[in-house]
Each structure stands twice: as C-alpha cells, then as structure tokens.
Amino acid sequence: xxxxxxxxxxxxxxxxxxIDKLIEYLHKLPTKHEIILLAKSHRxxxxxxxxxxFTVRETPYQEFSFGEQIGFxxxxxxxxxxxxxxxxxxxxxxYKGKVVTTMQDLTGIRFRNPYKNWLVFTIKLWVYxxxxxxxxxxxxxxxxxxxFVKRDVADYCHVPLRKITVTYESADKIxxxxxxxxxxxxxxxxxxxxxPSANKNLPRLVDAFAVLKKKxxxxxxxFAGKLNPAYEQLREYAATKSDxxxxxxxxxxxxxRWLYENAKVYVFPSLSxxxxxxxxxxxxxxxxxxxxxxxxxxxxxxxxxxxxxxxSPSHMAAKxxxxxxxxxxxxxxxxxxxxxxxxxxxxxxxxxxxxxxEAALKK
Numbered sequence: 001x002x003x004x005x006x007x008x009x010x011x012x013x014x015x016x017x018x019i020d021k022l023i024e025y026l027h028k029l030p031t032k033h034e035i036i037l038l039a040k041s042h043r044x045x046x047x048x049x050x051x052x053x054f055t056v057r058e059t060p061y062q063e064f065s066f067g068e069q070i071g072f073x074x075x076x077x078x079x080x081x082x083x084x085x086x087x088x089x090x091x092x093x094x095y096k097g098k099v100v101t102t103m104q105d106l107t108g109i110r111f112r113n114p115y116k117n118w119l120v121f122t123i124k125l126w127v128y129x130x131x132x133x134x135x136x137x138x139x140x141x142x143x144x145x146x147x148f149v150k151r152d153v154a155d156y157c158h159v160p161l162r163k164i165t166v167t168y169e170s171a172d173k174i175x176x177x178x179x180x181x182x183x184x185x186x187x188x189x190x191x192x193x194x195x196p197s198a199n200k201n202l203p204r205l206v207d208a209f210a211v212l213k214k215k216x217x218x219x220x221x222x223f224a225g226k227l228n229p230a231y232e233q234l235r236e237y238a239a240t241k242s243d244x245x246x247x248x249x250x251x252x253x254x255x256x257r258w259l260y261e262n263a264k265v266y267v268f269p270s271l272s273x274x275x276x277x278x279x280x281x282x283x284x285x286x287x288x289x290x291x292x293x294x295x296x297x298x299x300x301x302x303x304x305x306x307x308x309x310x311x312s313p314s315h316m317a318a319k320x321x322x323x324x325x326x327x328x329x330x331x332x333x334x335x336x337x338x339x340x341x342x343x344x345x346x347x348x349x350x351x352x353x354x355x356x357x358e359a360a361l362k363k
Contacts, residue, residue: 001032001033002033002034002083003034003035003080004034004035004081004357005035005036005037005076005081005084006085007019007084007085007088007091008020008023008043009038009059009062009063010063010088011039011043011046011047012043014195015088018104021170021349022346022349022350023050023051025349026353027054028350029350029354031354035053035054036054036055036056036079036081037051038057038058039056040058040059040060041058044056059072059075064090068090068092069094070092072091076095077097081097081098082097083097083099083100083357084098084099084100086101086102086139088101088103088104089101089103089131089132089135093135098360099138100140100142101139101142101143102145103136103142103143103153104144104149104275105144105145105152105272105275105295106156107199109125110272111197111199111271132157136157137157140360141165141356141359142159143167143353144165144166144167144274146166146168146274147166147296147299148299149274167348167349168344169275169346170280171281171344172284172346173285174253174254174257174260175253176253176257178254178261179257181251181258181259183246184220184259184262188216188219188264189219189222189262189263190209190219190220190221190222190264190320191263191282191287192221192222192223192266192268193266193278193282194278195228195230196228196231196234200269201271201292202223202234203234203237205269206238207313208313209241209317210313211314211317212320216324219244220245220246221238222246222248222263223245224248225251226249226250227250234247235247260282260284261287264323264324265287265290265330266279266282266290267316268292269292269316270294270297271294271295271310271311272295274296279291280300280341282337283337284341286338287337288306288323288330289337290305290319290320291308292309293308293309294310301340302336302340303336304336304337305333305337306319306320306323306333307319
C-alpha cells in the first residue's frame with residue numbers, strides 16, 4: 001500500500017469544483033492505496049462525510065503564501081507521502097518528493113489585473129511565471145483539462161508532450177429548485193455568468209449588445225455574478241451603451257438555475273479558457289450557446305456552440321442574432337449540446353487521474 005496525499009485547499013471555491021469532483025469520484029474507485037486529503041478547516045467535515053474511506057487532515061496554509069512554502073511543505077513531509085497531488089500550480093516549489101500537478105491553464109500569465117498596483121502585480125506575475133515553469137519541470141507528470149492547454153504548457157514550460165495527460169472535466173445540473181428572479185419574469189434576455197476578469201472580454205459583449213438592441217429593442221443582457229470593483233467598472237461602461245443591461249449581484253443556486261432555464265442565449269465571449277465549464281453548464285438546461293472561437297473552446301464545445309470572433313463585437317452580435325432569428329439553429333445547438341454532455345464524465349476523469357497516479361508511483 002502506498003500513501004497518496006491530495007492538496008484540497010481550493011475545495012468549496014469556484015475554481016475548486018475540479019478538486020471536489022475529482023475527490024468525490026476517486027472515492028468511488030477501488031484502490032489499494034491510502035489517500036490523505038489536506039483541507040482547510042471549513043471543509044474538513046464536508047470531506048469526512050463525502051469520503052469516509054479517505055483520511056482528512058486540516059491545513060491552515062493559504063495558497064501563494066510564505067506559509068505554503070515553509071509550513072505546508074513541513075506538514076506534507078511529516079506525512080511521508082509516496083506521492084503528492086496538487087490540483088494547481090500553487091504548491092511548495094521546493095518539495096522534493098514525487099509530485100503530480102494539474103495545470104488548468106496559463107490565462108493568469110497572459111492577462112493583467114487592472115485593479116492591482118502595477119509594480120506589485122508585475123513582481124507577482126514574474127514570480128508566477130517562474131512557479132509555473134518550476135512546477136512543470138519538477139512534477140513527475142502533469143495533467144491538463146484540454147489538449148489546447150497541454151500544447152500551451154509544453155511550449156511555454158519547455159516540457160515534452162509525453163509528460164502531460166489530458167483529462168476532460170464535466171458539468172452537473174443544479175439540484176436546487178428553480179427560483180425566479182421577479183424582475184426578469186416574462187422578459188427576453190441573454191445570459192453571461194462568472195467573474196469579470198480581463199480574459200472574460202465582457203466589455204466587447206456590452207458593445208455587441210448595443211448592436212443587437214437596434215433590431216431587438218425589448219432584449220436584455222444579464223450578467224450574473226457577485227458585484228466587485230471590476231463589475232462596478234463594467235456597469236459604469238454598460239450604462240453608456242444601454243439601460244437594458246442588468247447586473248444581478250450574487251445569485252443563489254436556484255436563481256442561477258432559473259436564469260439558465262429562461263435565457264434565450266448563453267454568451268461566452270472569453271479570450272482565454274482552460275476548459276470552459278460555464279458553456280457546458282448552460283447546455284445542461286437546453287440553452288443554446290454562442291461562444292468565442294478562442295483557445296480551447298471549439299475543442300470542448302465542438303458542434304454544440306455557434307462561434308464568433310471575440311475581438312469583433314459586430315461579429316459577436318451577428319452570431320447571437322442568428323440564434324435569436326433561427327429556431328432551427330437554436331434547436332440544433334440544444335440537441336448537439338445534450339449529445340455533447342454525454343461524452344464528458346467526472347468518473348472517467350477520476351479513472352484517468354488514478355491511472356496517472358499509478359504510473360507516477362512506479363517511477
């Protein structure tokens with residue numbers, strides 16, 4: 001029996017869905033190995049209930065901190081692991097044991113955060129670039145969510161393609177009952193969900209919506225996500241374009257489900273993604289998807305999305321308009337989406353990941 005330690009510090013966050021689902025489905029697989037999860041205090045009880053066959057240990061160390069580099073490494077060393085799995089590049093870079101790492105994408109390297117001090121951000125970005133390359137080289141094996149990211153990581157970090165395995169992720173339906181948003185009941189609206197970071201390209205979606213309003217005066221655009229300084233800035237810009245752009249602020253799971261079930265089109269204008277989970281989530285509800293043709297998105301969505309050039313608001317608007325006007329096209333996208341969803345599986349992802357662990361343990 002070997003001991004595998006899994007870093008679960010991201011559990012419970014938006015980016016932590018990957019590790020939560022991986023652990024859930026790993027627990028369902030037969031394995032002769034002992035698995036220890038390292039989780040923050042507020043997620044320990046969650047894992048003890050979800051995965052009673054795994055050992056759960058609390059860890060206080062934050063990602064990208066000195067504590068991570070010193071205390072977290074010391075904690076891992078004390079466990080005498082035969083293999084440590086990190087679901088992200090944030091990890092003790094000088095840990096000397098066997099490591100497998102998932103690199104979700106390189107988006108953070110290519111887009112600046114305008115709300116951070118320029119000098120501080122530049123220094124942190126330099127460190128982050130170094131960490132990515134260091135982790136890629138020191139890990140026995142890497143996992144990426146798409147073939148696009150696999151090639152991107154291999155090129156940027158100068159590691160061989162044979163060192164990287166692709167494990168596609170999946171999407172789930174929301175189990176909470178739909179909860180209507182009263183101000184949108186009976187309205188026609190486009191939907192975009194998520195954080196307004198630079199790579200999400202939301203200002204160009206606002207521009208595209210301004211074009212669409214000329215032909216669709218009753219149409220609304222809904223941005224669903226907790227308001228923060230970036231969303232506030234976007235809202236100020238949107239106000240100069242249209243009065244029919246709505247910012248929901250935080251929505252419950254039930255409200256999000258209702259939005260998916262009642263929108264006309266889900267629009268995903270992103271410039272860079274590692275997998276593109278939001279589009280798949282929209283497809284769970286039969287919502288036709290208009291997507292950027294950038295990075296991994298055509299690889300993931302295949303024939304289940306209507307693609308546009310994310311740098312051209314007019315092209316974006318034209319593709320969205322086609323879905324609004326052509327019921328046959330919208331139905332085709334819905335049906336293709338349902339078929340596509342069947343090709344993605346959290347269980348398969350877990351099985352592939354366990355195979356990677358087994359191979360790393362033999363090295």
